[in-house]
Structure formats: structure tokens, C-alpha cells
Amino acid sequence: MSIMIVYPNGKTHRWVEALHAVDPALKVEVWPEISDPGKVSFALCWNQPPGVLRQFPNLKCISSLGAGVEHLLGDATRPASVPLTRLVDDDLKQFMAEYVMLGILEHLRRFEDYRRQQKLGKWARMQSRRISTMGVGLMGFGEIGRYVGYKLWDFGFKVHAWTRTPKQTDHLRVYSGIGEFDEFLKHADILVCLLPLTPETQNILNAKTFSRLPANAYLINVGRGSHLVEDDLLAALDSGRLSGALLDVFREEPLPQHHPFWRHGKITITPHVASVTNPESVCTQIVENYRRALAGMPLLNPVNAERGY
Amino acid sequence: MSIMIVYPNGKTHRWVEALHAVDPALKVEVWPEISDPGKVSFALCWNQPPGVLRQFPNLKCISSLGAGVEHLLGDATRPASVPLTRLVDDDLKQFMAEYVMLGILEHLRRFEDYRRQQKLGKWARMQSRRISTMGVGLMGFGEIGRYVGYKLWDFGFKVHAWTRTPKQTDHLRVYSGIGEFDEFLKHADILVCLLPLTPETQNILNAKTFSRLPANAYLINVGRGSHLVEDDLLAALDSGRLSGALLDVFREEPLPQHHPFWRHGKITITPHVASVTNPESVCTQIVENYRRALAGMPLLNPVNAERGY
Numbered sequence: 001m002s003i004m005i006v007y008p009n010g011k012t013h014r015w016v017e018a019l020h021a022v023d024p025a026l027k028v029e030v031w032p033e034i035s036d037p038g039k040v041s042f043a044l045c046w047n048q049p050p051g052v053l054r055q056f057p058n059l060k061c062i063s064s065l066g067a068g069v070e071h072l073l074g075d076a077t078r079p080a081s082v083p084l085t086r087l088v089d090d091d092l093k094q095f096m097a098e099y100v101m102l103g104i105l106e107h108l109r110r111f112e113d114y115r116r117q118q119k120l121g122k123w124a125r126m127q128s129r130r131i132s133t134m135g136v137g138l139m140g141f142g143e144i145g146r147y148v149g150y151k152l153w154d155f156g157f158k159v160h161a162w163t164r165t166p167k168q169t170d171h172l173r174v175y176s177g178i179g180e181f182d183e184f185l186k187h188a189d190i191l192v193c194l195l196p197l198t199p200e201t202q203n204i205l206n207a208k209t210f211s212r213l214p215a216n217a218y219l220i221n222v223g224r225g226s227h228l229v230e231d232d233l234l235a236a237l238d239s240g241r242l243s244g245a246l247l248d249v250f251r252e253e254p255l256p257q258h259h260p261f262w263r264h265g266k267i268t269i270t271p272h273v274a275s276v277t278n279p280e281s282v283c284t285q286i287v288e289n290y291r292r293a294l295a296g297m298p299l300l301n302p303v304n305a306e307r308g309y
Numbered sequence: 310m311s312i313m314i315v316y317p318n319g320k321t322h323r324w325v326e327a328l329h330a331v332d333p334a335l336k337v338e339v340w341p342e343i344s345d346p347g348k349v350s351f352a353l354c355w356n357q358p359p360g361v362l363r364q365f366p367n368l369k370c371i372s373s374l375g376a377g378v379e380h381l382l383g384d385a386t387r388p389a390s391v392p393l394t395r396l397v398d399d400d401l402k403q404f405m406a407e408y409v410m411l412g413i414l415e416h417l418r419r420f421e422d423y424r425r426q427q428k429l430g431k432w433a434r435m436q437s438r439r440i441s442t443m444g445v446g447l448m449g450f451g452e453i454g455r456y457v458g459y460k461l462w463d464f465g466f467k468v469h470a471w472t473r474t475p476k477q478t479d480h481l482r483v484y485s486g487i488g489e490f491d492e493f494l495k496h497a498d499i500l501v502c503l504l505p506l507t508p509e510t511q512n513i514l515n516a517k518t519f520s521r522l523p524a525n526a527y528l529i530n531v532g533r534g535s536h537l538v539e540d541d542l543l544a545a546l547d548s549g550r551l552s553g554a555l556l557d558v559f560r561e562e563p564l565p566q567h568h569p570f571w572r573h574g575k576i577t578i579t580p581h582v583a584s585v586t587n588p589e590s591v592c593t594q595i596v597e598n599y600r601r602a603l604a605g606m607p608l609l610n611p612v613n614a615e616r617g618y
Contacts, residue, residue, distance in 0.1 A: 091439060094465055098440065101464070102418055105411040112424070114579045121571045123563035123580045130400060130587075131407065154463050155410070156403055254432035262430045270423045271432045278439075 001041045002027040003290055004034060004056070006048040007065060015044070015065075018279035022287045042290045047071055053078045061085060061293035063286060066277045067092055067144060069303050070197040070224065084303035085289055091281040093147035096194070096222060099274035100148050101155065103220045103246040104136065104190050112268070131156050135214070137188025139204070140195040140223065141167060141174060142309070144275070148194065160187045164200075164307075185212035193223040198308030207232040216243040222274040225251040230261070237266045248274040311336040312599055313349045313365070315357040316374060324353070324374075327588035331596045351599045359386045370394060370602035372595060375586045376401055376453060378612050379506040379533065393612035394598055400590040402456035405503070405531060408583035409457050410464065412529045412555040413445065413499050421577070440465050444523070446497025448513070449504040449532065450476060450483060451618070453584070457503065469496045473509075473616075494521035502532040507617030516541040525552040531583040534560035539570070546575045557583040 003019065003026060005012050012030045019028050031052065034040060040056045046065040053062065054077050064072055064086040072084055106112065110126050117124060134157060138149050141163040149172055153159045159172045162184040166176040175184035185191070191213060195201045205221060206229040219242055221228055230251065236242040244266040250259075253272055261267050289300050303309065312328065312335060314321050321339045328337050340361065343349060349365045355374040362371065363386050373381055373395040381393055415421065419435050426433060443466060447458050450472040458481055462468045468481045471493040475485040484493035494500070500522060504510045514530060515538040528551055530537055539560065545551040553575040559568075562581055570576050598609050612618065 094440070097464075098414055098418060101410065102414040102420065105407055106415060106420065109407060109411055109582075111411065111415065111577075111579075114582075115421070115424075115577065117580075118571060118578045121566055125580050125582050125585070128582070131403070151464060155406075155460060257430055262427060268420075268424065269427045270420075271426075271434050273418075273423075273434050273437070276434070 001294065002029050002039055003042045003044060004029050004031055004040045006031040006043060006045045006052055008047055010046060015279045018283040022283045042293055045072060050075055050077045061289060061299060063289060068196060069309060073305055073308060083299060085299050085301050086303050087277060087282045087285065088143050088301045089282045091278045092275045093144050095275040096144050097148045097151040099222060100192055100220060107218050107244060134158060134189045135160060135187040136190045136192060137184060139193045145194045160184055182212050185209060188217060189214050190218050192220045193227050195223045195227060196309035197224040197226055202226050203229050205229060210236040210241055218243050219245040222248045225249045234260060248272055310350045310603060311338050311348055312351045312353060313338050313340055313343060315340040315352060315354045315361055317356055319355060324588045327592040331592045351602055354381060356380055359384055362387045370598060370608060372598060377505060378618060382614055382617060392608060394608050394610050395612050396586060396591045397452050397610045398591045400587045401584045402453050404584040405453050406457045406460040408531060409501055409529060416527050416553060443467060443498045444469060444496040445499045445501065446493060448502045454503045469493055491521050494518060497526060498523050499527050501529045502536050504532045504536060505618035506533040506535055511535050512538050514538060519545040519550055527552050528554040531557045534558045557581055
């Protein structure tokens with residue numbers, strides 16, 4: 001029995017070390033160097049090539065190496081009867097909350113404009129709005145969305161959330177379903193996409209969505225690149241419909257050299273760093289699921305393939 | 310009886326409007342256009358020229374237009390028997406918390422480096438530390454410092470504070486007095502100066518202070534320009550003792566054109582915008598103090614001239 005890591009171009013040695021830190025006796029193998037495919041019980045995957053997973057007939061569980069699972073659900077060659085799990089982790093949530101907080105404050109307090117002025121040796125104050133008058137609209141209110149939402153609310157933002165199914169919360173107003181989407185958007189001076197990527201959420205950041213936002217709204221996409229219709233964003237920025245965008249995820253990563261986003265004055269790009277799984281933080285959870293899978297016990301953080309996350 | 314505003318080059322019309330919004334019947338005059346100096350009972354001051362205040366024989370109270378009062382305490386021509394007050398305001402605290410949060414996160418999450426990479430079309434991830442491992446050291450733990458400290462602590466930072474006199478708090482470790490200063494500095498990966506400017510705190514950000522900080526510490530000065538020994542900062546940045554600095558206040562404001570800070574690659578400059586008094590937010594407090602001063606009642610937010618704030 002072994003755990004297999006399938007992570008092309010990833011820093012797999014860090015994952016091997018972190019798993020051994022939890023249990024030095026674990027047999028951990030890194031694809032494609034697998035001694036006996038029949039003995040692999042547990043697969044840890046990120047961007048696995050199609051066709052790989054079906055080569056292992058005795059898998060008891062396939063785990064994502066992150067919170068997202070679209071790389072697993074979208075892999076038609078995956079053995080469909082093997083249960084899927086994902087990672088739920090405090091560090092992932094905290095990193096995401098930091099990134100979103102930073103992105104919003106940087107925009108509101110005009111730090112990029114001040115840096116531009118600094119280069120010119122220019123001393124000039126600019127107005128900035130009180131955050132208690134700013135609506136932050138969170139698309140997605142699952143494990144990460146809730147954490148981010150409450151951190152923003154604690155800090156003083158007016159937070160609204162939009163989610164697939166109705167949810168009860170204190171303090172925050174949660175809108176649900178497509179029927180309440182337009183109403184939700186009206187309150188989103190800052191629109192933050194934290195959705196999982198599913199057939200329903202693909203291309204959800206489009207011209208129609210942007211047209212429902214308050215004037216000068218700002219977009220932060222930390223979901224997936226395929227949530228965004230890129231040409232619609234460019235049009236909304238160029239027409240002044242949106243005041244700017246902070247993008248951490250892209251349809252193609254790394255973002256291709258020739259892509260117009262790189263040089264657009266109203267777009268800030270980060271290279272998919274908003275929230276990166278920290279192996280040291282999640283390997284206890286992974287080893288626990290490995291043991292549960294071997295024992296036939298219920299798994300932590302199971303994925304509902306129907307729902308898409 | 311009238312309220313007089315002494316604020317050279319300030320947007321005094323906003324203050325007049327905000328005072329009248331609280332009470333349209335108030336008589337408000339803007340220095341130097343004063344009809345009868347003997348009838349001025351209350352002075353609201355920011356950067357008043359020396360010699361002005363002694364021209365008003367019937368002042369009952371002199372109020373700062375902000376949280377700081379060094380412009381009043383440092384004015385030797387001020388009538389010393391007239392009580393001083395300052396502004397304590399939730400908006401001022403919140404603005405400061407936003408600025409400090411933004412300054413810390415921007416540094417930790419390397420947003421300026423990512424912007425630099427974007428200009429080059431470069432996709433490369435950089436490491437960033439978990440904030441639970443970062444010590445934030447707040448110099449100053451008064452009205453504003455406490456608010457900032459708890460906001461940072463709520464968000465996940467390890468916060469330490471240093472103050473003149475011992476204070477009891479939950480959660481945060483508060484060091485006090487010169488005897489505990491070095492111990493405090495050891496924990497300050499990020500050092501934030503929120504002190505009032507007094508003879509004891511002037512020049513407190515100096516080479517010796519910097520030498521006690523952890524390696525690669527980062528400085529945020531939102532106190533006053535005179536807290537900082539400028540040449541010591543330049544030396545500490547150039548030697549690598551400090552990793553960078555975010556400065557909002559300067560010995561001379563606007564920062565002179567020829568000043569080396571403008572073009573230093575490790576210094577970020579903002580033009581004294583961290584926390585700016587919002588007239589609409591504080592005029593109720595000012596009018597209340599005006600009435601109390603006329604009635605001989607105890608004033609809100611009195612300044613202790615001995616203590617210096």
C-alpha cells in the first residue's frame with residue numbers, strides 16, 4: 001500500500017517530506033516513478049495528465065492537493081467509483097482573507113496611485129472612502145468564503161454574499177440562487193469571486209454581471225480563470241463600467257506573454273498566489289484520510305461530484 | 310461668543326459647513342477674518358502661526374483639529390491657562406487601522422514586487438510568510454493604538470505593544486517604559502510608530518532602536534516625522550538592517566523635492582493620508598466641547614500638557 005503524488009512540475013519533494021513528518025513509515029511515491037501500480041491505494045493530485053488515474057486499479061481515494069477539484073471532476077478518464085476528497089485548511093482560508101483584504105484596501109486607499117506619484121516626486125492627497133460605506137460582494141460562501149467574509153466584516157466592511165443554496169448567518173446578508181443574483185450585485189462596490197469552478201459558474205463574470213454592479217465597481221478574481229469572460233472584462237474596463245480588476249487566476253497559466261492583461265493600466269496581476277496550499281499544514285489531514293480510506297471509514301472533506309465541489 | 314478656526318491653507322469651508330450642520334445658529338469665524346477678537350470663546354487649530362492665539366483674550370478652550378497636539382504644546386505664545394482638547398474619533402481610528410493593515414499586508418504579500426514583475430510580463434511566485442509567525446510591534450497604545458492593535462490581532466497577527474505606562478489588556482502583550490523597550494523591539498518584525506510627539510519620543514526611531522529589531526524588520530511610521538532620525542533610516546536600509554519602510558509623516562511636509570526618500574527603492578511614501586480628520590465625523594464632539602467650555606463644565610478629551618498628549 002502506498003500514497004502516490006501526481007503533480008507535474010510541482011515541488012513534490014516538499015510534499016514527500018511533509019507526509020513523512022507526520023508518519024516516517026509511510027510509503028510515498030511520486031508519479032511517474034511508481035514501483036507497483038497495483039499497490040497504490042491513495043492518490044494526491046494536482047493537474048494530473050488525462051489517463052494517469054485509470055492505471056491504478058486499487059485506489060481507495062483520490063485527494064486534490066488544494067481546495068479546488070475541477071481538475072479531478074473534469075478528468076473523464078478518472079475511475080468514477082473512487083471517492084474524491086479535497087483539502088480544507090485554516091492556512092488556505094487565512095491566506096485568502098489576507099489577499100482579499102489587501103486587494104480591497106490597496107484599491108480604496110489608492111496605494112498604486114501614491115506609488116506613481118512618488119516616482120514623480122509629487123505630494124498630493126487623494127480622497128478615499130470610508131469602508132463602512134463600501135459594499136463587498138462575495139461570490140461563494142463555502143469554507144473559504146465564510147472565513148473571508150467574517151474577517152472582512154470584523155474589520156468594518158459591509159459584506160454581502162451570494163451562494164448556490166440558502167444559508168443562515170449572523171451579520172452578513174446572504175443571497176442565494178440565480179433568482180437573487182441581480183439583487184446581490186447591486187450591493188457589490190467590490191465584487192470578489194471565490195466560487196468553485198462548475199458548469200454553472202463558468203463564465204459567470206461576464207458583461208451582463210458587470211452591468212448590474214454599482215458604478216465604478218472593482219473586481220477581484222481569486223476563483224478560477226474560467227469564471228471570467230476576458231473580452232467582457234476588457235470592454236467593461238475600457239468603457240469605465242468597472243474601475244479596475246485584481247486577477248490572481250487565468251484561463252491559461254502562466255498567463256501568456258502576449259496577453260493584453262499584462263499591460264492594461266487598470267488590471268493588477270498576481271501569479272496564482274492568493275492562497276497556496278502549505279504542505280506542512282495539510283499533511284495530517286491527508287494521512288488521516290489515507291488511514292480512513294484503508295479502513296473503509298468515512299472520509300474527511302468528501303467531494304460531491306454532482307454538486308461540483 | 311464665537312468659534313474660530315485657525316487652519317492656514319486648510320479646507321476651512323468644510324469645517325464651517327460641518328459645524329453648521331450640527332447647529333446652524335453657531336457663529337463660526339475663520340482666522341484671520343475675525344470681527345471682534347474679544348468675542349472668540351473657542352479656537353479650533355491646526356498649524357496655527359505663533360502669536361495668533363494670544364490675540365484672543367477670552368478663549369475658554371483651544372481644540373486641536375486632529376488627534377495630535379504637538380502644534381499646540383509647542384506654541385510658546387499660546388495662553389497657557391486655557392485648557393486644551395484634542396479629537397478622539399472612530400473614523401480616525403478606523404482609517405489608521407486600514408492604513409497599517411494595508412501597509413503590513415502589502416509588504417508581506419509582496420504586491421509591489423508583483424507589480425514590478427507585471428511590468429516585465431514576468432510570472433514568478435515569491436514566498437510569503439504566514440502572519441501568525443510575524444510579530445507586529447506597536448509603539449503607542451492609546452486610543453488609536455489600542456484600536457489598531459485589536460484589529461490586527463483579530464485578523465491573525467501576533468501583536469505586541471509598547472507604551473509609556475503599564476496597561477492591562479487581554480490577548481496582547483504590552484511592554485512599558487524605557488526598561489522594557491529593548492525586549493519589545495525583539496518581537497517587532499514589523500515596527501509601527503503610533504506615538505504622540507513629545508520630548509521623550511522625538512528621534513526615537515534611531516539607529517539604536519533599529520539595531521534591536523529582528524533581522525529584515527520593516528518600519529511603518531504613522532506618528533510624526535520628528536520621531537524618525539532620517540539619516541539613521543537611510544543607513545539601516547542601505548546596510549540591509551531594515552528591509553523597507555512605509556512613511557506617511559515627515560519632518561518637513563510636503564516632503565521637499567530634493568529629499569532622498571522620494572527616490573529610495575526601499576521607501577514607500579504617502580502624503581500624510583494615513584488618518585485624516587473627517588469634519589462631518591467630529592463636529593458633534595467639537596460643538597459639545599464648545600457648549601461645555603461656555604458652561605464651565607468638564608471638557609471631552611482633555612490634553613494633559615505635562616504628559617504631552
